[in-house]
Amino acid sequence: MWRHRGFSALNISGLAVGMAAAFLILLYVGFELSYDTMFPKKDRIHMLVSDLKTPSDSYQIPVVDWSVLGKITPRFPEIQSSTRIVDMNLSIQKGTENFVEKRSLAADSTFFKIFDLKLLEGDPDEALRAPLSLVLSQTGAQKYFGSENPMGKSLKIMNGKYTAQITGIMQDLPKNTQIQADYLLSLSTYTKVIDPTLDESWGNYEPRGYVLLSENVNTKNLVSKINTFLEEEDGEKMKAANLFIKQDLELITDVYLYSTRIGSGSANINNIYIFGVVALFILLIASINFINLTTARSVERAKEVGIRKVVGAQKNQLMLQFVGESLIVTILAYILGIAIATLALPYFNTLAGQEVASGVFANWSYVGLFFAIALAIGLAAGTYPALVLSSFRPVSVLKGKFSTTRSGTFLRKALVVSQFTVSIILIIGTLIIYNQMHFMQSQDLGFAKDRLLILDIDNHPKQQLLADYLKKNPNIISVGKGSTVPGGGGNKSSALSIMQNSQGQDQTLTVDRYIIDDKYLDQLDIKLIAGRNFSRDLASDSTQALIINEKVVDLLGYSNPDAAIGASFDQWGREGQIVGVVADFHSESLQKEIQPLSFVFDTKQTKLLTLKVAAADLPETLAFVEESWKQFLPDTHFDYYFLDEFFDRQYRAEQRFSNLFLNFAVLAIFISCMGLLGLASYSTKQRRREIGIRKIVGASILGIVNLLSKEFIKLVGIAFLIAVPIAWFSMHKWLQDFAYRIEIPWWIFAVAGMLAIGVAMLTVSFQAIKAAIANPVKSLRTE
Incomplete structure (x- = not known):
C-alpha cells in the first residue's frame, strides 16, 4: 500500500x-419510509377517506364529512375509537402581540388515545374534551410562557374573540409524521361554540378522519359494511343532491408515500425507489x-x-x-x-x-x-x-x-461497461429531470404571479381601513381581496354545487371556491372569455352571481363558454346565475390536472389583501406596507408573501429531488472516472515498453494517445447502447406522475453520450499523453 x-x-x-x-x-430513503411508523398502534390506525361521484365527475379526497365518524363509530364494534383533525391557522394573542400559528390542529378528545402521544402534563383523556381547551407542545409552551408552568393559564385566540385554557403539555412531535402541530385546540370549540350544527351537517368536507380498529379486522369487509350502512342512512340525501359517496380506509403508514388523493402527502414513492436504485448504482460503481x-x-x-x-x-x-x-x-x-x-x-x-x-x-x-x-x-x-x-x-x-489472461481482461472490460452504463443512465435521468422542472416553471400558468404582494389579514375588522390607506401609495398599483390565491394560500375550499347543464337539467358538481372582490381577476390577469366581471354597482352580485372556469363549462356539456352565461346555480345556499367564464389557469402545480373552479363576490369573507406593486423601490414599498399594518392592525403579527415565490414552493419537493439526483449523478460519474483513470494508468504501465519502441520508430504523440484511448472509448460506446433503452423506459415511467410533462427529446440521449465519451476521453488522455511524451529510453531501460 x-x-x-x-x-x-x-x-x-x-x-x-x-x-x-x-x-x-440510505438515511434519506429510511427517513421517508419511516413516516408515521412511530405510533405504537400504527398497524391498526387507518385514515378514513372519501370518494365522491357526481353525474359528470368523480373525486378522491383525503377528508371526511363532519358527521360520518359520529355515525359509524358506535355502529361497528370493529372500530375501537375515532378522531377528527382539522388543519388551521390559529391566531394567538399574548399581551399586545398577536401571532398566527400555522402549526396548529383542532382535534377530538380521543386524539391521544389513538396516537398514544405522551403528555408531559395533563390528562390525555380530558385534555381536549372541553371547548376552548388548548394543548401546547414543549416548543409552544416555551414561546408563550418561557420557564413558567403554563398549566391552567390561558391565551386569547381567534383575534381575541375567545379565551382558551391550557390543559396539557406534550412532547414535540417528530418530523417524520404528517400530524404536525405545536398547538392542539379541542374540536368541541368548533362543534359546540363556533358552529353547533357541524356535528349534524352533511356534505361538509373539512376534517381528516382516523379510526383505530380492533385486532385482525378485515378492512375490505368493514369498508363494505360502512358504505352499506351510510347508503341506508344518507341515501335520500345523496339522491336529492345527485352526489354519491363511498368511504375507504388507508393504513396510516401508507398515506404519506402511497396515497393518490388530492392533498395527501408531498412525497412520491417512485422518487424513493429511484433514490434507492441510485444508491445501489453508486455502490455498484464504487x-x-x-x-x-x-x-x-x-x-x-x-x-x-x-x-x-x-x-x-x-x-x-x-x-x-x-x-x-x-x-x-x-x-x-x-x-x-x-x-x-x-x-x-x-x-x-x-x-x-x-x-x-x-x-x-x-x-x-x-x-x-x-x-x-x-x-x-x-x-x-x-x-x-x-x-x-x-x-x-x-x-x-x-x-x-x-x-494477463483473456478471462481477466474480459472481466475488467465488462466491469467498465457496467459502470459507464450506470453513469450514462444517471446523466440521461439528470437531463430529463432538469427539462421537466424547467418546463413546469416556465409554462404559461394562465395568470400573472409577478409583483403581487399578499397580506394575510385573517378577516380583520379593520381590513377595509388598511386597504384604503394602502391605495394612497403611488407604488401600489391596486389593492384587491380574496379568500385564497393560486398555490393554496389562504383558505381554499371546495363547494358542493348544483348547476344547470346544457340539457337544462340540474347537475351536481364539487368545485373549488374562491371568494373575491371585483379587482381580483384583473390583478392576477385571469382572462375573462365570456360574460362579465363582478361589479360593486350591482348589489345582486354579492348574493346571486357566480363566475366559473372552462373546466366547469366542459363538465356541464356546453359547446362554448358563452352558452353557459345565464345558467342557474345553487351553491351553499347562494342561488343565482352564472355571469362570467374565465379561461382555465393552473391554480396548483403542473403535477395536477386543472380542477373545476368557481368565484363568488363577497368582500366581507376575504382573509387576504392582494397588492399589485410597482417594480421600482420595492424595499420602500414593503416598509410602507409594514408601517401601515402596524398603524391599523397593531395587535396582529405582520404576515405577508410574494405570490410568485409562494406558488413556486409547490415545486420544492421536485427541486430537492432534482438537486439530489444531480449531485449523486455527478458523484457517480466522478467515481467511474477515478476507476477509469486507475485502469488507464495500469494499462499504460503494462505497455510502456511497446510505447517506447513505437516512439523510436517514429510514432507521433497523437497516434500513441489514439492507440491507448480507443479501446476505452469503444467500451463507453457499448455502455451507451445498453444505457439508452433502460434510461428511456425508467424516465418515461417517472414522467407519468405529472399531469403536464415533456416528451423525451432525442437530443438528450445524444448529449448524454457525448458527455460520457468526452469525460472518458479526458480521463484516459491524461495518462495517454503522459506516456506519449515520456522519454522512450527510460521505458526501454526497465527490466
Missing part, C-alpha cells in the same frame, strides 16, 4: 466516497472500481506469489494473504466513508430540505449494514486474484511467462 501510495489512495478514496454517498441516500483496480494490480504480484510457492507457501495461505489484504483496505475505505458521510451530513440535510438524520450513528443498523457490505467487497476483490495467481505454476511465473 505504501509503495504504491497513489494507487492505494485512488482505490481507497473511490470506494470511500461511493460508500459515503450510498450511506447518505465496488466495480475497487475490484477492477485490485484485480488488475494483482497481476504485478505474480513473481511474489511464485517465490512464496517455491519456499513452501500453501494455496490456502496465499488465499488468506490476498483476502486479508483486501479486507484491510476495504475496512480503511469504510472508516473513511463514515468520516466523509459525517462531514457531508449537514450539507446533505440542507440539500434534502429537512433533517433526515441528526448524525450518521442515529441508526446503528445502517452502520452495521455498510460494514457487512465492506467485508463482502473485500472478499470479492481478494478472492479472484488469489484463485488465479495461486493456481499458476511457480516455474512459469518466475521465468516471466505469466501474463
Whole structure:
C-alpha cells in the first residue's frame, strides 16, 4: 500500500466516497419510509377517506364529512375509537402581540388515545374534551410562557374573540409524521361554540378522519359494511343532491408515500425507489472500481506469489494473504466513508430540505449494514486474484511467462461497461429531470404571479381601513381581496354545487371556491372569455352571481363558454346565475390536472389583501406596507408573501429531488472516472515498453494517445447502447406522475453520450499523453 501510495489512495478514496454517498441516500430513503411508523398502534390506525361521484365527475379526497365518524363509530364494534383533525391557522394573542400559528390542529378528545402521544402534563383523556381547551407542545409552551408552568393559564385566540385554557403539555412531535402541530385546540370549540350544527351537517368536507380498529379486522369487509350502512342512512340525501359517496380506509403508514388523493402527502414513492436504485448504482460503481483496480494490480504480484510457492507457501495461505489484504483496505475505505458521510451530513440535510438524520450513528443498523457490505467487497476483490495467481505454476511465473489472461481482461472490460452504463443512465435521468422542472416553471400558468404582494389579514375588522390607506401609495398599483390565491394560500375550499347543464337539467358538481372582490381577476390577469366581471354597482352580485372556469363549462356539456352565461346555480345556499367564464389557469402545480373552479363576490369573507406593486423601490414599498399594518392592525403579527415565490414552493419537493439526483449523478460519474483513470494508468504501465519502441520508430504523440484511448472509448460506446433503452423506459415511467410533462427529446440521449465519451476521453488522455511524451529510453531501460 505504501509503495504504491497513489494507487492505494485512488482505490481507497473511490470506494470511500461511493460508500459515503450510498450511506447518505440510505438515511434519506429510511427517513421517508419511516413516516408515521412511530405510533405504537400504527398497524391498526387507518385514515378514513372519501370518494365522491357526481353525474359528470368523480373525486378522491383525503377528508371526511363532519358527521360520518359520529355515525359509524358506535355502529361497528370493529372500530375501537375515532378522531377528527382539522388543519388551521390559529391566531394567538399574548399581551399586545398577536401571532398566527400555522402549526396548529383542532382535534377530538380521543386524539391521544389513538396516537398514544405522551403528555408531559395533563390528562390525555380530558385534555381536549372541553371547548376552548388548548394543548401546547414543549416548543409552544416555551414561546408563550418561557420557564413558567403554563398549566391552567390561558391565551386569547381567534383575534381575541375567545379565551382558551391550557390543559396539557406534550412532547414535540417528530418530523417524520404528517400530524404536525405545536398547538392542539379541542374540536368541541368548533362543534359546540363556533358552529353547533357541524356535528349534524352533511356534505361538509373539512376534517381528516382516523379510526383505530380492533385486532385482525378485515378492512375490505368493514369498508363494505360502512358504505352499506351510510347508503341506508344518507341515501335520500345523496339522491336529492345527485352526489354519491363511498368511504375507504388507508393504513396510516401508507398515506404519506402511497396515497393518490388530492392533498395527501408531498412525497412520491417512485422518487424513493429511484433514490434507492441510485444508491445501489453508486455502490455498484464504487465496488466495480475497487475490484477492477485490485484485480488488475494483482497481476504485478505474480513473481511474489511464485517465490512464496517455491519456499513452501500453501494455496490456502496465499488465499488468506490476498483476502486479508483486501479486507484491510476495504475496512480503511469504510472508516473513511463514515468520516466523509459525517462531514457531508449537514450539507446533505440542507440539500434534502429537512433533517433526515441528526448524525450518521442515529441508526446503528445502517452502520452495521455498510460494514457487512465492506467485508463482502473485500472478499470479492481478494478472492479472484488469489484463485488465479495461486493456481499458476511457480516455474512459469518466475521465468516471466505469466501474463494477463483473456478471462481477466474480459472481466475488467465488462466491469467498465457496467459502470459507464450506470453513469450514462444517471446523466440521461439528470437531463430529463432538469427539462421537466424547467418546463413546469416556465409554462404559461394562465395568470400573472409577478409583483403581487399578499397580506394575510385573517378577516380583520379593520381590513377595509388598511386597504384604503394602502391605495394612497403611488407604488401600489391596486389593492384587491380574496379568500385564497393560486398555490393554496389562504383558505381554499371546495363547494358542493348544483348547476344547470346544457340539457337544462340540474347537475351536481364539487368545485373549488374562491371568494373575491371585483379587482381580483384583473390583478392576477385571469382572462375573462365570456360574460362579465363582478361589479360593486350591482348589489345582486354579492348574493346571486357566480363566475366559473372552462373546466366547469366542459363538465356541464356546453359547446362554448358563452352558452353557459345565464345558467342557474345553487351553491351553499347562494342561488343565482352564472355571469362570467374565465379561461382555465393552473391554480396548483403542473403535477395536477386543472380542477373545476368557481368565484363568488363577497368582500366581507376575504382573509387576504392582494397588492399589485410597482417594480421600482420595492424595499420602500414593503416598509410602507409594514408601517401601515402596524398603524391599523397593531395587535396582529405582520404576515405577508410574494405570490410568485409562494406558488413556486409547490415545486420544492421536485427541486430537492432534482438537486439530489444531480449531485449523486455527478458523484457517480466522478467515481467511474477515478476507476477509469486507475485502469488507464495500469494499462499504460503494462505497455510502456511497446510505447517506447513505437516512439523510436517514429510514432507521433497523437497516434500513441489514439492507440491507448480507443479501446476505452469503444467500451463507453457499448455502455451507451445498453444505457439508452433502460434510461428511456425508467424516465418515461417517472414522467407519468405529472399531469403536464415533456416528451423525451432525442437530443438528450445524444448529449448524454457525448458527455460520457468526452469525460472518458479526458480521463484516459491524461495518462495517454503522459506516456506519449515520456522519454522512450527510460521505458526501454526497465527490466
